[in-house]
Structures are given as C-alpha cells and as structure tokens.
Amino acid sequence: MWQVKxxxxxxxxxxxxxxxxxxxxxxxIGMLRAREMIRRYGxxxxxxxxxxxxxxxxxxxxxxxxxxVGIEKIRxxxxxxxxxxxxxHLGIKATALISNEIGGxxxxxxxxxxxxxxxxxxxxxxxxxxxxxFHMKTFFxxxxxxxxxxxxxxxxxxxxxxxxxxxxWVERIARxxxxxxxxxxxxxxxxxxxxxxxxxxxxxxxxxxxxxxxSVRKANQTKSDPVQAILEVNPGRVLFxxxxxxxxxxTTQGFARGNVTIDGSGKFSDTVMEIEFQxxxxxxxxxxxxxxxxxxxxxxxxxxxxxxxxxxxxxYGFRVTVLGFPAPDLxxxxxxxxxxxxxxxxxxxxxxxxxxx
Amino acid sequence: MRIGIDVGGTNxxxxxxxxxxxIHKFKTRTTADITGGIQTALSALLASSAKRLTVDAVMVGTxxxxxALLQRRDLAVTGILRLCLPATDMLPxxxxxxxxxxxxxxxxxxxxEGGLEFDGREISPINESQIRDVTRRMASEGxxxxxxxxxxxxxxxxxxxxxxxxxxxxxxxxxxxxxxxxGRVGLLERENATILNAxxxxxxxxxxGAFKLAIEDLGLSSSLFLSQNDxxxxxxxxxxKYPVLAIxxxxxxxxxxxxxxxxxxxxxxxxxxxxxxxxxxxxxxxPRESSIAVDIGGVRTNFRMPDVLSIPLGGGxxxxxxxxxxxxxxxxxxxxxxxxxxxxxxxxxTDVAVAAGMxxxxxxxxxxxxxxxxxxxxxxxxxxxxxxAIDRLKFNSDDIPVVLVGGGHFLINDQITGSSxxxxxxxxxxxxxxxxxxxxxxxxxxxxxxxxxxxRKEAISSATKEATTRAVxxxxxxxxxxxxxxxxxxxxxxPSNAIRIRIKVVGxxxxxx
Numbered sequence: 001m002w003q004v005k006x007x008x009x010x011x012x013x014x015x016x017x018x019x020x021x022x023x024x025x026x027x028x029i030g031m032l033r034a035r036e037m038i039r040r041y042g043x044x045x046x047x048x049x050x051x052x053x054x055x056x057x058x059x060x061x062x063x064x065x066x067x068x069v070g071i072e073k074i075r076x077x078x079x080x081x082x083x084x085x086x087x088x089h090l091g092i093k094a095t096a097l098i099s100n101e102i103g104g105x106x107x108x109x110x111x112x113x114x115x116x117x118x119x120x121x122x123x124x125x126x127x128x129x130x131x132x133x134f135h136m137k138t139f140f141x142x143x144x145x146x147x148x149x150x151x152x153x154x155x156x157x158x159x160x161x162x163x164x165x166x167x168x169w170v171e172r173i174a175r176x177x178x179x180x181x182x183x184x185x186x187x188x189x190x191x192x193x194x195x196x197x198x199x200x201x202x203x204x205x206x207x208x209x210x211x212x213x214x215s216v217r218k219a220n221q222t223k224s225d226p227v228q229a230i231l232e233v234n235p236g237r238v239l240f241x242x243x244x245x246x247x248x249x250x251t252t253q254g255f256a257r258g259n260v261t262i263d264g265s266g267k268f269s270d271t272v273m274e275i276e277f278q279x280x281x282x283x284x285x286x287x288x289x290x291x292x293x294x295x296x297x298x299x300x301x302x303x304x305x306x307x308x309x310x311x312x313x314x315x316y317g318f319r320v321t322v323l324g325f326p327a328p329d330l331x332x333x334x335x336x337x338x339x340x341x342x343x344x345x346x347x348x349x350x351x352x353x354x355x356x357x
Numbered sequence: 358m359r360i361g362i363d364v365g366g367t368n369x370x371x372x373x374x375x376x377x378x379x380i381h382k383f384k385t386r387t388t389a390d391i392t393g394g395i396q397t398a399l400s401a402l403l404a405s406s407a408k409r410l411t412v413d414a415v416m417v418g419t420x421x422x423x424x425a426l427l428q429r430r431d432l433a434v435t436g437i438l439r440l441c442l443p444a445t446d447m448l449p450x451x452x453x454x455x456x457x458x459x460x461x462x463x464x465x466x467x468x469x470e471g472g473l474e475f476d477g478r479e480i481s482p483i484n485e486s487q488i489r490d491v492t493r494r495m496a497s498e499g500x501x502x503x504x505x506x507x508x509x510x511x512x513x514x515x516x517x518x519x520x521x522x523x524x525x526x527x528x529x530x531x532x533x534x535x536x537x538x539x540g541r542v543g544l545l546e547r548e549n550a551t552i553l554n555a556x557x558x559x560x561x562x563x564x565x566g567a568f569k570l571a572i573e574d575l576g577l578s579s580s581l582f583l584s585q586n587d588x589x590x591x592x593x594x595x596x597x598k599y600p601v602l603a604i605x606x607x608x609x610x611x612x613x614x615x616x617x618x619x620x621x622x623x624x625x626x627x628x629x630x631x632x633x634x635x636x637x638x639x640x641x642x643x644p645r646e647s648s649i650a651v652d653i654g655g656v657r658t659n660f661r662m663p664d665v666l667s668i669p670l671g672g673g674x675x676x677x678x679x680x681x682x683x684x685x686x687x688x689x690x691x692x693x694x695x696x697x698x699x700x701x702x703x704x705x706x707t708d709v710a711v712a713a714g715m716x717x718x719x720x721x722x723x724x725x726x727x728x729x730x731x732x733x734x735x736x737x738x739x740x741x742x743x744x745x746a747i748d749r750l751k752f753n754s755d756d757i758p759v760v761l762v763g764g765g766h767f768l769i770n771d772q773i774t775g776s777s778x779x780x781x782x783x784x785x786x787x788x789x790x791x792x793x794x795x796x797x798x799x800x801x802x803x804x805x806x807x808x809x810x811x812x813r814k815e816a817i818s819s820a821t822k823e824a825t826t827r828a829v830x831x832x833x834x835x836x837x838x839x840x841x842x843x844x845x846x847x848x849x850x851x852p853s854n855a856i857r858i859r860i861k862v863v864g865x866x867x868x869x870x
Contacts, residue, residue, distance in 0.1 A: 246754075
C-alpha cells in the first residue's frame, strides 16, 4: 500500500508517457487535475491486487474523446459522475477504482473519483500501455464483461450501454455518444471482483510508472544516462538511436496515422529506422527488417533527457532513442493477439516477441 | 521614408529607410525607461540628413511588455471572465501561475455559464444579467482590465463579443481583452495569454503614449506602429489593446531583416551575439512559429511566437581547455576589457577566432600563445554547436541557405554542414531594425472546420476573411491583403474530417505604397 502525493504526479506522468508508446494524450492537463484533487482532498491510497478481498467491487474508469478537445474543454469530475451513475444503475457500491489504460493521462483519471469518494486506486490497469480503441483491454480478453458501460459528460448527461454484442460494438456506440456529448466524456465500467483483477489486469503498472519517472528525473539531476536508468527499472532494449529525418502524417477515420524515419547515430550509424504509428507506435523496422511490433511497446524518448515524445510532437531534427519493451504476458496469448496483434492494425505479419539483449 | 527601431536588452538599433534603400543606421544603448534610447535614436537619424525629412512611419519593436511582466511592474488589476460552466471548473484560471505574479495582478476570477462545443453548439447560453452583475462587482473591486475567455471561442466569437459589449456599456473605461483575438485552441494557454494581455493594458497605454510623444517632440507627424512577434506590424491603437502580441518581436525582426537583406525567403538565420546565438528558420520570409507551449514569465501560453533555439555560443563565451568546453558563461559586454585580444586574461571564442585568422579584432599577438590544437578543437566544438542547432530547426534533411547576422558572426566559417550556402549580409548587425522597418501589417486567424459541412476551399476562405478583418483593424489597407501562410492540421478522434486551419495575411500601411 502506498499513497500518491502531489510530488509523485510529475514522475507518474513521465512513466505513463513512456508506457504510452507515443499515444495517451497531453499529460499536462491530467497532471493538473490530479494535483487539484490531491490538494483539495489529500493523498490517494494505492492498493495492490493482493490486498483485495472477496467482497471488493473494483470499477474501471477512464476518459474518452478527442485529445484536441480535451485541452480546451477540460474535464472535471465526469468520471466520478459516471461512477455514481453506475452504482445507482446496478444498486452496488464500488470499493476501489482501477485505470483502463496506464499509458498517458488515463493513468491519473481514477485519482479524480478516488479523491472525491475516498476510495483507493488499484496498482494495475487494463492495457499496460496505450491503445487507441476502447475494447483493447486485457479485462475483456479474459472474460470480464464490457457492459454495462456508463458515460457522463460535464453537462449532467448520463448514458448507459447495458448490452452490446462485442467490445468493438461498445467502442462504436460509446464513440458516437461521446461525439454528441462534445467529444469529451468519461466512463465507468461494470465492477470486477478481486479474482478478476488479479487474473486479468496488468499488475503494478502505477508503481512502474512512478519508478520510471523517478529514474528519469534522478538521471537528469545527476547528469547520468536516463535511457540506462529507464532500462534498469523496466527491462527492454534500445532498438535505435539517431535523428528524426522525416515524418509523414495522415488523419484517416479520426486516427492519426503516419510514419517517422530516423537516421542512426553511434552504433546505429549508417542504418535507418522506420516506425509506423496510429496514435501509438505500432511497428519498428531497422533497415526494413521488423525489430519490434505491437503489442510489444515501442517508445520514443529524447536521447538526452529521457522524456517520452508523443507522436503529435515528433519533429525533424529531434535526437531520439527508441526503446522496445515486451508487452505484458496477457497480450501475448492467442486470445490477446486476436485483439491487439499486428493484423488488428492492418499489418499482415506474425507477432514475434521482442528479444531482449 | 520609414524609421525602424528595435529595442533589445542591451542595444537600441535603428535605421532610416527610403523604400528598400538604407539611408542611415544608428546604434545606442537601451535606456532603463526605454523611451530615452528611442528618442536618442530618432534624433540621430533625423540629424543624419541635412534636409528636412518626411518620415511617414515609425515602427518600433520593444521589450517594454516583456520587461513589465518579468519585473511584475505596473500591471493592471485584472478581472477574468471565463464563459464555460458547467465545464472546465476543476482547473480555474491561473491554476498553475507563479504565486507572486498572481498576487501582482490581483486577479478577480469569475466562472460563468457559456462556452461552446468543438462544433460551435453552445455548452450553455450566456446569461447577460449575470455578466452585468459580475461587471459591477469587478468595478467595485477596482478592476482596471478584463480578460474574457470562452471555451472554443475561436470557433465562434459571438459569446465573447456579447460579453465585451455588456462590459463596455456598464463600465466604459474598462480595458477589455477577448481570447479569440489573442490565442489558439488550448484553454489554459490561451486564457493565460489573454490575462497577460489584460494586465499589460496600463503599460501599453503609457508606452505607446511615450513613443508618440517622442515622435511629436521631434516635429514629426509620422504614424506609429509596433512590431508583433510574428514579424508583422500593428498600428498604435491596436497595440494599446493587444500588447501581448508585441512580446518577443526581437528575434523575429532579426530574421525578417535577414530575409530582406539577402532576398532569400527560405533559410536558416543565426543571430550570433555576445552571449548566445539565436537560430530560427524562415519560411516564405517569415519565421516558423513554435508549435509547443511558450513560457512567458513563468506562465504557459500558446500564441504566435517564433520558433527560436538559443544556444550558449557568443563572441564573449568562455573557452576552457582540457577538457575543451565552450560557455555557457560569457564576458558579454566586458569583452573589450576581459578577453585576451584586448589585454585581458579570459580566453573567449573571439580570441580563438582571431588566433585562427577568422577575424581581425584587438591584438593578434596576444593570442599567439594559444596552441594550434586548442584552437582547432575549439573551432570544431563551436561549429558543432552551431550545426546541431541549425539541424534541429530544419524541416527536412535538404541543404538550406544559412544567413549569419549579429556581431559575432565571424565565429563560424563558411563550412557549415547542412548549408547550401552561407551568407553574411552587409548591414547584418542591424537586421533587427531593418526587419521592423520593412514589415507589413498582419492578421492571423485560426478555427476548426468540419470538412463534411464545407469544402476545404470554403474553410480557407472563411479563415482568410477573419484574418483579413484582423489585419484591417490593425491598420492594413484592405486592398493590399495577401496570404502569407496557410496551415492545415487534421484533428484526431473527431468526426467528419475536422480540421484546424491557421491563416496569416499581411497588408500594406495605407499611406505608403
């Protein structure tokens, strides 16, 4: 058990950004909101799954909508409103909250309702990284129901989706509702049991985020290598190091697709890496050979500072290090790969797990 | 005839120009009150000619407003009206401001019903009597300037404009800043920029008043314009209302001047000074603007600031050997006392350049003791610093012209990796004043359009119309408007091909052709 205090938020944001693999939205606003809540209500308790009991009801909350709208129509307590509406709809009381997605600003979303309700947050999440679509959660892959799903906006509107054919259907319907709500909303999902959280969630992701962020900040303070510091906390591999020499972007069907080309330096001199992304980085090729592919994590960080760089902010000339981390085991099974394997993003390649040096 | 004046931290540089011809240039120290240096410059330029000159316009790029913010001096008591409820109240205005800046503007904050969704639907209608009440309260609280910020006001400014009208009716003396005229999408950053603008109202009035007086005192009947930080001008009345748009016009003026002097519209411009080098990139004759939040006085903002990379390489930068390190410390203005070539005891980059035969400054014999190895290594490091900065600013890997201006340009030779040619224009040391003098009046607009409801052509036309309106209200001749930049940013996770379009236009000053 530990507590998230105001001074931890900067680290969690950095770590969540690294795990966000280029997606996850703008961390600044998420951080400010969590800070306001902690200043108002005090530190938030974090429990590990082991500390849960038979009677616990754990509700997953998250934000949904367009990131560009989220920086203008800043969210308030919609995830708390969604939580209360869910409880009323089912006639239950939640005893803990969990993040849907540790990658990016959704890592901090559960802190909002946690502060207001006094509930703890579980040290786990539903992705272990970031993914663009709602149904891409480990919970659903392993049998946790994706309905009822409750959406709330800032105006007091509540929408309940009590039934849907598949998780993908929930994504479609929820997105349509979110757009009507003004493209910024939050949701709460049917509660999970302690057993479900232990078996289907990616464990210790909040702790991992904090440790990653702490290590990057410490490395910067002591002027040591932040990339080494990151790998000491989270085993992975340096896939590439170099300078961004080209970026192409295209927005289709609402998702930012594109690719970035990096000219190698140091031991990667005279080689080229190309990474394709769809909000998140999905496939990395070194001289045309695939070296890392979704669901494994591909993170681009500033070579000097170790700060994660989202796909929106990639620019020619940036000196970057590309890191590969193995995906959580939950994603690497046949079931998991059916939902987030390369073919789910349009790549006709087999998933080959990242080899660690 | 025009006079361009650029007020920097150390020097006030000025030029007298007749169309594209440079008639006279003058450099003087910037005075603490700023106006003194401007008066000196004006007098000197007028005195340069035996005959009586007709100066049609005086253009001033000034650091007045930046200084006022940094020094927290003379800031107006500010009221903040955010039209947003029930949205956004978790993060109230100034939530992330440094405490003493908040205190110095004594911000009186009001969150009211209003605001728009991304597609222009209302989050809530505004409540006119509520706005009236709040206005009366602010008046009784001694508020001198009001910042009005509506959620997504750049999609439709009507709510902000109605609120402004009400405040005007209730309190005619109140200075008003509307966010849609100042910043971009991104609530906190645009709000911050608008609040900063409001709190500078008194400074803008007194500064513009002082400049006008300086001009009149010399018997001139010239129009006064101020440089905006995007490289265009605004007339005096506009500048009084939008001082925040004049922050950081210095680097922009340098780059615009460099473009003019060389006739090149697409180039890297490196302004090498005494302590640092500012590097920017010109596209179509204007500096590329920063795409990330810009910190002003400790506050996060998002408006049109030039994308300038500043590196600690200047003529006075210290050179240390074994291991070889350049800067970041610099002897700056004490170069002529402390560097080796002037008989001092501190090795600077100027000393290295003289030792290498790249410049003829001071006494070369005084640097003959520096070893060849050290000179070569130092030059190597200096070039790498410059090349790295240049490379970071480029759009792609193609070679591009590099223009060197500033007093320290001799530090870098012509072998710059990534450059197609290296140009050191004559009069490069007053490129900033020239940039101010040759500028046109500008206006920018940004909005979000849905391409399923209008064509791309219609969307651009709509944004152009808005930008034109702004340029004209800043003083531009409506017959002379031309588009200098169009930026289209597709938006993710939004339906119907939503796209953000930014248009920048410029126009001529009406009396001058």
